[in-house]
Amino acid sequence: xxxxxxxxxxxxxxxxxxxxSIVRRGMVDNNPTFMLILGMCPTLGTTTSAINGFSMGLATxxxxxxxxxxxxxxxxxxxxxxxIPCYIVIIATLVCVLQLLMQVYVPALYKTLGIYIPLIVVxxxxxxxxxxxxxxxxxxxxxxxxxxxxxxxTFALTILGMVREFLGxxxxxxxxxxxxxxxxxxxLAPGGFLALAYLIVIFRKLTAKIVNK
Amino acid sequence: xxxxSSFKNMVLVLTIVCLVCSTILGFVYKATAEPIRLAEIAKTxxxxxxxxxxxxxxxxxxxxxxxxxxxxxxxxxxxxxGEPVGYAVKSYSTGFGGVITLMVGITPDRVVYNTSVVSMSxxxxxxxxxxxxxxxxxxxKGWNPAEKTLKVKKDGGDVDAITAATIxxxxxxxxxxxxxxxxxxxxxxxxxxxxxxxQQ
Amino acid sequence: xxxxxxxxSAIFVNNIVLSQFLGICPFLGVSTKVNTALGMTGAVTFVMxxxxxxxxxVQYYLLVPLHIEFLxxxxxILVIAALVQMxxxxxxxxxxxxxxxxxxYLPLITTNCCVLGVAILVVTKEFTFGGTAHMLxxxxxxxxxxxxxLGFGLALTIFAGIREQLSMSxxxxxxxxxxxxLVTASILSLAFMGFSxxxx
Numbered sequence: 001x002x003x004x005x006x007x008x009x010x011x012x013x014x015x016x017x018x019x020x021s022i023v024r025r026g027m028v029d030n031n032p033t034f035m036l037i038l039g040m041c042p043t044l045g046t047t048t049s050a051i052n053g054f055s056m057g058l059a060t061x062x063x064x065x066x067x068x069x070x071x072x073x074x075x076x077x078x079x080x081x082x083x084i085p086c087y088i089v090i091i092a093t094l095v096c097v098l099q100l101l102m103q104v105y106v107p108a109l110y111k112t113l114g115i116y117i118p119l120i121v122v123x124x125x126x127x128x129x130x131x132x133x134x135x136x137x138x139x140x141x142x143x144x145x146x147x148x149x150x151x152x153x154t155f156a157l158t159i160l161g162m163v164r165e166f167l168g169x170x171x172x173x174x175x176x177x178x179x180x181x182x183x184x185x186x187x188l189a190p191g192g193f194l195a196l197a198y199l200i201v202i203f204r205k206l207t208a209k210i211v212n213k
Numbered sequence: 214x215x216x217x218s219s220f221k222n223m224v225l226v227l228t229i230v231c232l233v234c235s236t237i238l239g240f241v242y243k244a245t246a247e248p249i250r251l252a253e254i255a256k257t258x259x260x261x262x263x264x265x266x267x268x269x270x271x272x273x274x275x276x277x278x279x280x281x282x283x284x285x286x287x288x289x290x291x292x293x294x295g296e297p298v299g300y301a302v303k304s305y306s307t308g309f310g311g312v313i314t315l316m317v318g319i320t321p322d323r324v325v326y327n328t329s330v331v332s333m334s335x336x337x338x339x340x341x342x343x344x345x346x347x348x349x350x351x352x353x354k355g356w357n358p359a360e361k362t363l364k365v366k367k368d369g370g371d372v373d374a375i376t377a378a379t380i381x382x383x384x385x386x387x388x389x390x391x392x393x394x395x396x397x398x399x400x401x402x403x404x405x406x407x408x409x410x411x412q413q
Numbered sequence: 414x415x416x417x418x419x420x421x422s423a424i425f426v427n428n429i430v431l432s433q434f435l436g437i438c439p440f441l442g443v444s445t446k447v448n449t450a451l452g453m454t455g456a457v458t459f460v461m462x463x464x465x466x467x468x469x470x471v472q473y474y475l476l477v478p479l480h481i482e483f484l485x486x487x488x489x490i491l492v493i494a495a496l497v498q499m500x501x502x503x504x505x506x507x508x509x510x511x512x513x514x515x516x517x518y519l520p521l522i523t524t525n526c527c528v529l530g531v532a533i534l535v536v537t538k539e540f541t542f543g544g545t546a547h548m549l550x551x552x553x554x555x556x557x558x559x560x561x562x563l564g565f566g567l568a569l570t571i572f573a574g575i576r577e578q579l580s581m582s583x584x585x586x587x588x589x590x591x592x593x594x595l596v597t598a599s600i601l602s603l604a605f606m607g608f609s610x611x612x613x
Contacts, residue, residue: 037591040437041526048337078230082223086230088494088523092487093234097241100483104248107256111332115533118486122524124438168338187338189432190606193599197592205587234487242483312539334538 019144026148028210032125033156033196034203039125042116043157044192050173053161055109056116057154059102063094063120064153065146068134070094072142075135087130088121095121125153156199163195257289264318264327265291265299272301279395286395291318299326300399302392308384310334313343315385317392321400325356325389333381340381349375349382353389363390416556423560426611429527430568431602436527440569441594443518445580450573454566456518458559460500461528464493465558468532469551489532497523527565531558572601 032038042060047053070090078086099117102110110117120126129149134142165171168186170178185191254273261272268291276289289301298320305314311334318326328350335341343349352373356363364370365382374382423429430436436457443453468489476482501519504512522528535554539547549557575597584593 037441038438040441041434041530044437045434074230078226079217079219079222082227085491085494086227088490089227089230089234089487092490093238096238096483096486099486100241100245100249104245104252107249107252114334115530115537118489118533119435119526119530121486121490122526122529124524127524181338184338185603188336188606189434190599190603192434193595193602197588197595197599200595201587201592235484238484238487 019141022141022144023148023151026145026150027152027155028207030149031152031156031203031207032128032149033153033160034200034207036125036128037200038128039123039153041119042123043160044189044196046113046116047157047161047164047192048187049165049169049171050158050161052112053157053159054154055106056113057150057157059098059113059117060120060123060125061146061150061154063091063098064126064129064150065143066094067091067126068129068142068146069139071130072134072137072139083135084127087127091126091130092121125149156203160192160195160199163199164191167191167195260316260329260331261289261291261301261318263329264316265301266293266320266326268293268298277399279398281391281394281398286391288395288399297321300396302395303331304388304392304395306384306388306391308333308335309340309378309380310336313381313384313388315388315392317389319392319396323358323393323396325353325358325393327355328353328389335378335381339378340375342375342378343381343385349373349385356389358393363393415553419553419556420560420563421611423557424564424567425605425608428564428568428602428605429531429561430565431598431605433530435530436525436565439518439521439525440565440572440598441591443521443569445573445576447570447573447577450566450569453518454562454569456522457525457527457565458562460493460497460519460522461531461558461562462555463500464496464528465532465535465554466551467492467496469535469554472536485533485536489529493528493532494523527561531561568601568605572598575601 028035030036033040033043039060042056046056067087067090071087074086074090075083095118098120099110102117129145133145137145162172164186165173166177166182168182168184168188168191170176170180170182183191186195257273258271265272270290270292272289272291275292276287278285278287280286286305287303289303290297291299291301300319300321302317302319303314304317305312307313313333313335314331316329316331318328320326329346330344330350333341333343335343362370363372363386365372365374365379365386367374367379368383370386372382372386427433430440439453439457443449471488471492472482472485476485476488497519501512504519535549535557540549540553540557572594576594579593579597588596
């Protein structure tokens with residue numbers, strides 16, 4: 001291979017790596033649940049089962065990616081002092097659109113997640129990423145950031161949901177693994193807090209090596 | 214990097230953002246209104262289908278409203294060959310965490326064919342056990358109120374309550390009883406034995 | 414009498430933080446000192462009561478009559494954001510000292526899930542205070558929101574007290590900060606579950 005071609009391939013790969021690292025940083029270093037401790041309300045409220053946690057994560061990711069892209073696109077024309085209200089209007093519109101779409105395509109899920117769907121508007125993650133990343137970067141990178149953080153959030157919620165569902169109900173994604181009840185406390189509030197505490201500790205321990213790089 | 218924060222700019226941008234967003238929302242709303250309505254009807258039809266025997270009409274279009282105890286209840290009539298084979302009553306009662314709404318199917322001989330939970334907000338792991346369809350719900354299948362008393366065992370009846378979820382169990386049972394009361398109003402002389410209608 | 418039930422229920426039995434999971438972000442973030450906890454409580458109570466009042470009126474006199482209920486999320490959050498902004502301005506003019514005390518928390522409250530959460534709950538959920546399930550009227554809604562805010566404050570203050578003590582003790586390194594706070598919240602939540610037989 002000519003050295004020119006080699007250089008081109010290396011350059012493409014390093015660009016790809018850069019993009020990949022944006023996603024990775026969103027999933028690990030900036031994991032909203034385990035590292036940044038953001039968006040706690042839906043984290044504890046919708047993880048009574050793995051499916052609910054997973055769905056909530058996806059719904060939030062949908063809003064997060066779109067809001068990151070939109071806000072990044074218009075950030076330059078919005079005056080500094082009025083940016084927060086503008087961002088909030090954009091995010092609220094996205095959540096409203098999500099609500100309508102969910103009512104058409106997944107009405108049962110919409111009812112189960114209940115009040116936590118409109119609460120995505122005030123989910124600190126979305127406004128947080130808009131402020132910390134989207135308004136200073138281009139739409140492409142912002143979308144990747146949204147993707148990374150969204151995947152991290154969905155992952156966290158699903159794991160928490162799995163733990164709570166398994167310990168509290170003896171089932172895995174709805175499939176009962178052993179008859180009878182589990183430790184009821186895990187499906188209720190106290191267990192939620194406890195499971196989250198331990199998961200944070202475990203996650204931080206496991207990712208300490210990657211983050212410190 | 215951003216536009217200058219003059220008062221005129223701020224008001225202008227905020228207004229434009231609001232206008233654009235409401236336009237988008239208006240469009241999405243118009244586009245989804247009909248599908249949402251159809252999804253609702255489909256859901257009603259599904260729960261009707263779960264609680265009455267096979268039918269060949271469209272019960273969701275043959276409904277009537279009966280008042281019992283000052284509250285309105287919708288009854289969907291399922292027919293086969295023009296004759297009613299089941300009455301699906303959308304009954305509700307107050308549970309522990311809010312209203313429990315059930316679809317209760319009653320056959321013309323005043324026997325509960327089956328039940329289906331339309332909505333509830335009971336405690337997960339306790340009252341919420343009424344979804345998915347389990348042991349508790351199954352006991353109402355084919356329940357003949359002339360043979361068994363429709364109350365939880367604690368209150369002297371024959372209904373097996375969910376452990377540690379007495380209030381939810383009572384509410385569920387009450388909703389089934391209300392459905393029977395609605396049925397009695399709709400079809401007053403359905404007692405095949407010719408006895409006095411059961412008064413509760 | 415019903416207002417007393419609402420108060421007890423919202424503060425103890427269904428505590429907004431420890432059992433409904435609303436308002437956790439500030440709960441974990443602002444609860445390191447008892448003084449800040451009290452300040453936050455005052456600000457939250459004030460904003461929540463006003464916000465619930467206004468959003469209730471917006472829902473029933475604007476959204477429902479014009480059939481634009483789907484705009485609920487946008488309308489409510491705008492109301493809350495505007496309200497907080499106005500409160501900040503008014504507070505600065507009327508009572509600079511109070512503004513000094515509460516000022517930093519006010520912007521935080523806009524994105525506080527419990528304010529929006531309670532505002533939405535009050536117009537969508539049917540509550541079971543006083544036996545039958547019903548939608549709350551204006552008076553009950555405001556009482557409910559004040560009670561929820563007080564419940565938030567109670568949990569926050571107790572939590573702050575415990576965390577002040579914890580900061581002086583020897584926590585395992587991996588658990589320091591948020592994890593041990595969550596374990597504490599778990600035990601606190603378990604304790605509050607003991608109230609669940611109080612009402613009804």
